[in-house]
Amino acid sequence: MAWxxxxxxxxxxxxxxxxxxxxxxxxxxxxxxxxxxxxxxATVAGYVGVGIxxxxxxxxxxxxPVVVLAMAVLGYVLQRSVIQAALSRGxxxxxxxxxxxSIVIENGLLQFFTSDSRGLAVGDSFTTASFSIxxxxxxxxxxxxxxxxxxxxxxxxxxxxxxxxxxxxxxAVADDRExxxxxxxxxxxxxxxxxxxxxxxxxxxxxxxxxxxxxDPTTGTDTILLFxxxxxxxxxxxSLWGTLIGGIVLGVAQQIGAQINIGYEQLGGYVIFxxxxxxxxxxxxxxxxxx
Amino acid sequence: MSESNGSGLxxxxxxxxxxxxxxxxxxxKALSGVSLAVYPGEVYAIIGANGAGKSTLLRTIAxxxxxxxxxxxxxxxxxxxxxxxxxATAGIGMVPEGRRLFPSLSLEENLKVGATxxxxxxxxxxxVFDLFPWMKDRRGQKTAQMSxxxxxxVAIGRALVANPQVLLLDELSLGLAPVIVQRIYAMLPQxxxxxxxxxxxxxxxxxxxxxxxxxxxxxxGHTTLEGTPAEVTRDQVxxxxxGVTDGSNT
Numbered sequence: 001m002a003w004x005x006x007x008x009x010x011x012x013x014x015x016x017x018x019x020x021x022x023x024x025x026x027x028x029x030x031x032x033x034x035x036x037x038x039x040x041x042a043t044v045a046g047y048v049g050v051g052i053x054x055x056x057x058x059x060x061x062x063x064x065p066v067v068v069l070a071m072a073v074l075g076y077v078l079q080r081s082v083i084q085a086a087l088s089r090g091x092x093x094x095x096x097x098x099x100x101x102s103i104v105i106e107n108g109l110l111q112f113f114t115s116d117s118r119g120l121a122v123g124d125s126f127t128t129a130s131f132s133i134x135x136x137x138x139x140x141x142x143x144x145x146x147x148x149x150x151x152x153x154x155x156x157x158x159x160x161x162x163x164x165x166x167x168x169x170x171x172a173v174a175d176d177r178e179x180x181x182x183x184x185x186x187x188x189x190x191x192x193x194x195x196x197x198x199x200x201x202x203x204x205x206x207x208x209x210x211x212x213x214x215x216d217p218t219t220g221t222d223t224i225l226l227f228x229x230x231x232x233x234x235x236x237x238x239s240l241w242g243t244l245i246g247g248i249v250l251g252v253a254q255q256i257g258a259q260i261n262i263g264y265e266q267l268g269g270y271v272i273f274x275x276x277x278x279x280x281x282x283x284x285x286x287x288x289x290x291x
Numbered sequence: 292m293s294e295s296n297g298s299g300l301x302x303x304x305x306x307x308x309x310x311x312x313x314x315x316x317x318x319x320k321a322l323s324g325v326s327l328a329v330y331p332g333e334v335y336a337i338i339g340a341n342g343a344g345k346s347t348l349l350r351t352i353a354x355x356x357x358x359x360x361x362x363x364x365x366x367x368x369x370x371x372x373x374x375x376x377x378x379a380t381a382g383i384g385m386v387p388e389g390r391r392l393f394p395s396l397s398l399e400e401n402l403k404v405g406a407t408x409x410x411x412x413x414x415x416x417x418x419v420f421d422l423f424p425w426m427k428d429r430r431g432q433k434t435a436q437m438s439x440x441x442x443x444x445v446a447i448g449r450a451l452v453a454n455p456q457v458l459l460l461d462e463l464s465l466g467l468a469p470v471i472v473q474r475i476y477a478m479l480p481q482x483x484x485x486x487x488x489x490x491x492x493x494x495x496x497x498x499x500x501x502x503x504x505x506x507x508x509x510x511x512g513h514t515t516l517e518g519t520p521a522e523v524t525r526d527q528v529x530x531x532x533x534g535v536t537d538g539s540n541t
Contacts, residue, residue: 165407172393172404178355179391184379184408184453 014248015147039225042206075199236283384455405449412454
């Protein structure tokens, strides 16, 4: 029964990891930007969420759209300025630039919020409510909400990318930037929109993480970025649903590791991560469609 | 279908005018002072061997290369510094060399991308389906699985749905069997009828001579011959194409 519990908890955690990963995957898939500041931006969203709730006593659920919108705008602006400037100088430059961004954000957070860890204080009933199946399995409602949120975000992304004008343009620009220009599309604007969407998911990821546990200025690189990378690599680069599968595999592996020995939680995740890299370097969901 | 009233077309102001264009690819001078004027309703053909600079010229007109010298004007406006997407929305359409379709998009999605920033005009996706009837049943298919000729037709359709004023066609015949090339060029009369002016680049000289109302031959970044197909002789074309100064060789 304990194993069943581990698997269920792992699957639910996988939803959170998918939220971490989908923005990273989208940015890489569309403009080949590996955003090393991804985790830190999620942390920023978490802190802003904390700040808004504390400062102006906005109910938590109302702070979500505010933070998501603010992060989307930030995404567009960062893409059109810093990241686009880096992209024009070569794909590797974006690594250095986003790495720099990551350092700036982390130190900025340390400066303003100190190194104390904080959680999103939204009232106990929301974060601690749970239900039980049998006597050994207790599931937190929050984990269920986050999993549902992750699936909803992925569904919305898929619908957007396949069914909307800008989604189609994003895929076209990802395929062939120049050909998209010949069709009248300014790829820099399209990149900006893709970044806005990625940052919106980052905001959701950061706030969700802030609800499940506490965040501190280094959480972004220590946890969120690493788990996002692992989920993307396991699921397959550039695949949207791959991030959910990757997240679930990572989550389950961690829980099973923890079940074997409480100290093996991280180990379990990385063993699977390395195993996938060795056996399926393309990721679990990749289709080999190279012609 | 060579309409030989090319001179009549040239009475109005040119739609597209290129003056003394110089373009470098790194150290290599790809174009050294090329000029041309395309008039409304024309089929202007640029012929020349591999590496003559034909594609560079077309890509520069579309905005994908930046000239170091010279000007490009369109409908009387200087567009030398205009971004490629702005030229596209102003009415300069292009079918790029190698088709350059969006492989992860379906046929219909490729056309929809082309229509996203379309100008007002006669072309829409349904009219492209009329032009290439086979597309209707295969609209959901990914273009990567299609034959070269089919992909070329999709690329033409993608450019047409934007309702260009002038359509740049870069090496339509590249990599295609002669029969397929004929079939693709068969769409040209309908395109011209809809009021589109055509500037095309061809390695296949006889194909170009069949459709052109005006002709320019390029060699190593220079213009070596210009005129209507009626004005130029086969020997002149041959000399201009290969750069043989002695016209007597057979």
